[in-house]
Amino acid sequence: MLEEIKPGIFWISAGGYDTIFMPTGMGVIVVDAPPALGPHMLSAIRSKTAEPIKYVIYSHSHFDHIGSGDIYPDTAIRIAHAATAELLAGYADRRRPMPNVVFKDEYLLEVGDKKLELRYRGNIHQPGNIFIFESTQRVLMLVDVIFPGWVPFRNLAVANDVHEFINAHDTILAYDFEVLVCGHLTRPGNRGDVEAQRxxxxxxxxxxxxxxxxxxxxxxxxxxxxxxxxxxxxxxxxxxxxxxxxxxxxxxxxxxxxxxxxxxxxxxxxxxxxxxxxxxxxxxxxx
Known part of the structure; x- marks a missing residue:
């Protein structure tokens, strides 16, 4: 499934996994590379733009979300939190290429007509799991925390720190977002989904x-x-x-x-x- 959830922001979903990509006029920004989506990611991007894939953002290190990271060009600039980079260095997995740009607290990515605010707000699922926010169109992405229309994945989404996981709901709601991309299940989320899960x-x-x-x-x-x-x-x-x-x-x-x-x-x-x-x-x- 491929849907333009906001002008120039495309949501792709298959097999219970989802993510987004954005043509910018100066290259494509893509978030994650779930193996469940595999080569569909590249065909979906090419169905909407001929721009090269220039930036790849890792939401966190888990294989089920970035385990096909090697499908993107070697020339793409990969961005991740420092904790994600440290974990990936330990895995030494060619399918999850190391990031070129690493940040600790926050990072602002501005490319063409897109501006993404990347922030680390604590160990709410796994160290390095980041908030990805496009404020102009009010699209927020946070993976493996909210599950629209469903209770969390088993054992409170396998959260490393249950108390941080609980607090994350208030952190999410503090963002001025309309659409929430969650990494899993059948549709994007909204504020009501966060409020219900909270x-x-x-x-x-x-x-x-x-x-x-x-x-x-x-x-x-x-x-x-x-x-x-x-x-x-x-x-x-x-x-x-x-x-x-x-x-x-x-x-x-x-x-x-x-x-x-x-x-x-x-x-x-x-x-x-x-x-x-x-x-x-x-x-x-x-x-």
């Missing part, structure tokens, strides 16, 4: 806190015994996960719907999100 994640946090305060390990031990410590911990965690999951799935949300009616996959992955949230609260921030 509410879901905060509901989950509240339910997990309640489960931590309610479930007592001694009560679980009375059922499982205390000799097998891993059996005891498994029962303890499972009781908390079950309590938090049922709370999230049975209490109506702010618009009166259940989460299973409002976001896809809530029935499948809420229990996995509850595990990650409970662990983050228990191990890092019990208050």
């Amino acid at each position: 509410e879901y994640v905060l509901n989950l946090r509240d339910a997990s806190k309640s489960a931590l305060a309610t479930v007592k390990i001694e009560d679980v031990g009375a059922r499982t015994g205390f000799d097998n410590l891993w059996g005891l911990m498994d029962g303890y965690l499972n009781d908390m996960i079950e309590m938090a999951t049922q709370t999230v799935l049975t209490v109506p949300t702010s618009n009166g719907q259940l989460w299973t009616e409002r976001l896809g996959g809530a029935d499948v992955w809420t229990k996995h999100h509850a595990f990650s949230m409970i662990q983050a609260l228990r191990a890092e921030n019990p208050d």
